[in-house]
Amino acid sequence: MNEIISSNKHGKGRSCVITRRALFSSSHRYWLPELSAEENSKSFGKCSLMPGHGHNYKLIVSMTGELNQDGMVLNLSEVKHAIKEKISSQLDFACLNNVWPEFDISKTEGFLPTTEALTKVIWSRLESEIPLISLRLYENESLWADYLGNHMEGFLTIRKHFSAAHRLAREELSQTENERIYGKCARTHGHGHNYFVEITVRGKIDTRTGMICDLTSLEKIVEDYVIEPFDHSFLNKDIKYFQSCVPTAENIALYISDMLKEPIKSIGANLHRINLQESPNNAAIIYAENAQLDTLSINDSDS
Numbered sequence: 194m195n196e197i198i199s200s201n202k203h204g205k206g207r208s209c210v211i212t213r214r215a216l217f218s219s220s221h222r223y224w225l226p227e228l229s230a231e232e233n234s235k236s237f238g239k240c241s242l243m244p245g246h247g248h249n250y251k252l253i254v255s256m257t258g259e260l261n262q263d264g265m266v267l268n269l270s271e272v273k274h275a276i277k278e279k280i281s282s283q284l285d286f287a288c289l290n291n292v293w294p295e296f297d298i299s300k301t302e303g304f305l306p307t308t309e310a311l312t313k314v315i316w317s318r319l320e321s322e323i324p325l326i327s328l329r330l331y332e333n334e335s336l337w338a339d340y341l342g343n344h345m346e347g348f349l350t351i352r353k354h355f356s357a358a359h360r361l362a363r364e365e366l367s368q369t370e371n372e373r374i375y376g377k378c379a380r381t382h383g384h385g386h387n388y389f390v391e392i393t394v395r396g397k398i399d400t401r402t403g404m405i406c407d408l409t410s411l412e413k414i415v416e417d418y419v420i421e422p423f424d425h426s427f428l429n430k431d432i433k434y435f436q437s438c439v440p441t442a443e444n445i446a447l448y449i450s451d452m453l454k455e456p457i458k459s460i461g462a463n464l465h466r467i468n469l470q471e472s473p474n475n476a477a478i479i480y481a482e483n484a485q486l487d488t489l490s491i492n493d494s495d496s
């Protein structure tokens with residue numbers, strides 16, 4: 194170990210991923226001229242309303258490279274300057290539909306400035322300046338997109354909440370045995386958690402709507418299959434599956450993944466990941482596809 198340290202003074206030549214955050218506030222409106230007012234309203238809901246609405250966006254730029262003789266991958270002030278010049282100074286307090294030609298929907302090649310489309314366009318404007326490996330853009334704390342520079346492929350995550358009670362015990366075991374395995378969680382009358390579940394879908398960003406899938410449909414699927422049945426329930430009794438399967442965080446996450454996979458497929462996307470946060474101290478993560486999106490666990494202490 195000492196040899197490695199002395200032969201690589203200041204870490205020179207070793208690789209590292211670094212991140213930089215940028216904030217901007219912008220407005221947008223989802224409206225396509227080829228659709229009627231009714232169709233726009235049906236497709237985009239309140240997002241179609243005049244004159245638009247706004248978000249406080251948070252962008253996390255991940256970069257990689259080898260450390261130089263000064264112990265840095267990149268000079269952070271140069272990174273900061275590039276992001277400001279190319280992105281945040283142009284988008285801050287601007288209307289996204291008007292600010293960049295990619296979002297000019299009067300042209301056939303224009304698309305709507307959704308969060309996922311925005312990550313793709315930001316990538317194209319930063320890639321010549323910065324050695325990017327991923328971008329994450331938060332529209333708010335319950336919706337964000339990830340982009341890895343892979344053509345039209347993007348990732349969209351929504352975050353939902355439910356409160357539920359459970360008891361961890363296997364019915365074939367005695368109370369003493371259950372308490373030995375599950376501790377206080379095996380107590381006979383159960384206990385509750387405020388759960389947060391993140392649902393990440395992967396898919397092709399549509400070249401016109403700018404969307405991986407219809408957000409209203411995705412929200413409805415999650416509501417119908419998970420939030421409505423789970424919220425304010427006693428999982429062991431109210432959810433049939435958990436009458437015979439112990440509702441650990443792992444099993445709840447697996448069940449949610451199994452439930453959502455096909456309905457999400459039916460709206461044209463792929464369920465990529467479920468992250469079930471049972472408490473601030475523990476979570477269970479299921480990768481519903483084989484490939485893992487490692488950058489989804491990027492260090493983002495602000496969120």
Ligand SMILES: [Zn+2]
Pocket residue numbers: 221240246247248
């Ligand atoms: Zn919006």
Ligand SMILES: [Zn+2]
Pocket residue numbers: 359378384385386
């Ligand atoms: Zn518990």
